[in-house]
Amino acid sequence: MHSEILFHLAGVVAGSVLGCTFGLFQAVVSRHNEKHPDAEELKTRGSPWFETDACAAYLLVILIAIQLICPVLLPGGMEWWASSGVLLGYGAVLFRQNLKARKPTQQ
8 A cells, every 4th residue: 555655656756857847948948939039040940849839739748658658667547647747747837937927026
């Protein structure tokens, strides 16, 4: 029983790390696009990572991959725990960014 709880907790933690990393990467890309709105050299390279909509699409691909790969590698419904962790981590990063954006700036 205790090992099962730890196993599921490990899935949530691993997913949270992946979600946080993805959210932070998307924030960096978004800041870059805001600072350099006419940086055509990045867009002409064909790198979709420099568009925030593409980042969100990649997040969905990662969630689908977790749902397909985890049942093969890990038993016991681990894919749902890992996907929950990804969403928790990504949501935490977005929530934190929202709080920063709403905070009034000091003059």
